[in-house]
Amino acid sequence: MFIVVGLIIAFILVALFSNRATRQCRWREYRSETDSRWTCITCGQQTRGPQRKAPQTCLNPDAP
Numbered sequence: 257m258f259i260v261v262g263l264i265i266a267f268i269l270v271a272l273f274s275n276r277a278t279r280q281c282r283w284r285e286y287r288s289e290t291d292s293r294w295t296c297i298t299c300g301q302q303t304r305g306p307q308r309k310a311p312q313t314c315l316n317p318d319a320p
Contacts, residue, residue: 280299280314291304292306292308299316299318
């Protein structure tokens with residue numbers, strides 16, 4: 257019983273503290289020598305950035 261309650265509390269906390277701006281975004285990283293090209297597999301938007309650090313904002317202009 258305690259495990260079930262703990263899992264429910266964990267899911268609620270994750271939902272409350274997750275970044276809503278990128279909740280639907282699923283970033284795929286394509287690395288190069290110096291940086292990475294990031295592609296959202298949900299909407300297709302692309303950007304460049306540092307390796308191993310996914311974008312923190314949704315780049316889709318139609319996003320809410």
